[in-house]
Amino acid sequence: MRQSLLAELANVVGEENLYTGADASDKYGQDWTRFFKPNPGAVVFARNADQVVRLVGFANEHELALVPSGGRTGLSGGAVAERDEIVVSFDKMNRILAFDEVENSVTVEAGVITAELQRYASDKGLFYPVDFASSGSSQIGGNIATNAGGIRVLRYGLTRDQITGLEVVTRSGQRLALNRGLVKNATGYDFRHLFIGSEGTLGFILEATIRLVSPPGDPAVILMALPAMEEVMNVFSAFRSRLPLTAYEFFSEEALLHVMSHTGVSRPFATKAGYYALLEFDRAAAGAASATEAFASCVEKGLVSDGVISQSEQQRGNLWRYREDISASITPFTPYKNDISVRVSSVPGFLKAVQEEVGRRYPDFEIVWFGHIGDGNLHLNILKPGDWDVETFKRKCEGVSESVMAIVARFEGSVSAEHGVGLLKRDQLGFTRSEAEIALMRAVKKAFDPNNIMNPGKLI
């Protein structure tokens, strides 16, 4: 970035908010996606709405590209700056602004960390249900920009379902107060919902009003061994018909081995199996008898070969770790992540088709299967062999991904269930969104951001 422009920028945002440390590029120029080379032109710390409005106005005037940056835990490169963009970090815009005790809602700045919000809710005797492996680092603004899902979608829905109001800034530097916390508001296009999941391409999120819920009474976890992948949805049905499930997850023996070796935990039980299912339910609402009955029925039918139910909060936490630590445990292997979904009723046929294709096309690579399978969401991770270089590995994976995505398309699913599109999935978008839809996406982008300065090159 030109020196004179940088000086002007410092004037606009405040010199103390322009970050030029040696680690600026590595720290603020990329997210958890490791396939792009960061190269930001500058890093700015957002401090408050007025300052961001000035920054956006300045960028629009000079046609400078802006990249929003939250906790940088993204897995599709949505927060990557590789082309001299100005990174706008929300790390320091992290205040909880208001709590409404009548509505049980909270208004927060975009940079509040997910786990902070969870703790805040808990202190109020309430619950923020959106949770996932990176909730200790991810920020609310990023969660909203990608409509983050995670482990409790089954019971509480996605990030989208918690948001009652959004304050955003558009490229012209105009602030929009979208829906303003209303339950009912039938006044045409609900731009709040358009911004949720838009990955910063229509404007940046400054604040959000979020509904909190009552905490679950007595959550309990069951972890089970499944001899065969094709039974995962039959086990789901057996439990779901008897218990109010909050989560239903699955993972493969390979995933378990990685967690054991990475974290040093031992097996949950002696029995080894090809696959494992983990579910959470509210024991206070259901009664342990229904759980025992469902489990017995699965064992009798040969769907399940072993299992354990949590008897304490600590044990519940420990069982969750088998699932939650998978992502961190495989990170050293530079995994190529496919985050795909289909309708829940299509899961059995879909898993079978993907399993066949992957077995045929990836004979040399280790595959790690896991996912929020009760939502139809499969995380299919391909690990890089130690002796392959990243670029060759990525190209090979992209080739195979094409054929996996063709299966996703055949099953009318989605090429990105919850990670977003960013840079990594952009060229795959056409597998599951039609040409007409993508053309309309471009037209909407243009309506909001004619100079293409808001996270350009991402998504579309």
Next chain:
Amino acid sequence: MRQSLLAELANVVGEENLYTGADASDKYGQDWTRFFKPNPGAVVFARNADQVVRLVGFANEHELALVPSGGRTGLSGGAVAERDEIVVSFDKMNRILAFDEVENSVTVEAGVITAELQRYASDKGLFYPVDFASSGSSQIGGNIATNAGGIRVLRYGLTRDQITGLEVVTRSGQRLALNRGLVKNATGYDFRHLFIGSEGTLGFILEATIRLVSPPGDPAVILMALPAMEEVMNVFSAFRSRLPLTAYEFFSEEALLHVMSHTGVSRPFATKAGYYALLEFDRAAAGAASATEAFASCVEKGLVSDGVISQSEQQRGNLWRYREDISASITPFTPYKNDISVRVSSVPGFLKAVQEEVGRRYPDFEIVWFGHIGDGNLHLNILKPGDWDVETFKRKCEGVSESVMAIVARFEGSVSAEHGVGLLKRDQLGFTRSEAEIALMRAVKKAFDPNNIMNPGKLI
């Protein structure tokens, strides 16, 4: 409409689907809003997606305006054709297409009547929770186009919250399959949510995939007399902290008198009061003891002066009638309807401000208060005195409405909580959506419908 064009149109849609009966204008040219003079150019019965696609393509080519028409129960003129438009009635496109027993979801054509869907769900042992006074006539397509709310939003959310997929046709005659029933789909702009509440201005809804839920265990209703309007939210708090409420409604003595005189029912109990609150809860989930405790606490504090709790399904239905029959009971008085909302925590101050303003500005008119007050939604109905003509009455009401809307704006509420904007509220949109938002709404409309043929003149 020109005769030659009509002949062409008949060719495109099938002669048998062009309706030219004497009642075409009265029956298909308007909705339940009685302030507009219907004058459609033609009425076409939609039969299937392909035919609608042909029709839209034809209209786009000739720049003919199309008005979508569902159950025509709208209260803001969204389905009114007053300028030679082609009305597209979905009355005959009313098939239930598929039921998914794994997901408990149903795919229906746009013309399915709400009560039909409720019955269908019930036959499957399930529940479609969206319900309101006009559910016997309103159609799913219209519900979606206005994001219909109704009486059970508190527990189950709006129409928006039930929709997992939408099939729509845009002005170019392109069909879009939006979200396709997926739980998780993080691939950018969620046009499903943009279409929900767009009042037919972006395209027409052909089919919807809808999530059904488990039916409530043992719903019970409590109807109570409230001496003062300002206590309505204190009563709400007292019950909500003890019971899982599915509905919380209120209405005034004037509303009750109209229902009694219109339907012939007698008072629910001997005590007269200025206001009444009606709530529904699930007795199976809560236990009657909590209800009794909440009621006793309200009586003790003087918030409630009398009450009755339903002891049977029939009595529950009868109690609901006091609230559900208000709208039909006042229809003969050509009510001018304000359907306004604020955040739930703002309701007490808002009610007070509106009450003062209305008392000052409408000394001559009868005011009927009711609404889904647990959602912050107030229906403020002004009745036409018998000796006033409609036009003078409407003008007078519009004048006062401006000052009521200014109060709504001050409380950061919405000028239309659940009826939509249509023609009636179009000029009030600016009270609660900013200029910048409205400009973006126009830009989005243009991106989807550059020739302005899809329900033109409505909403914006």
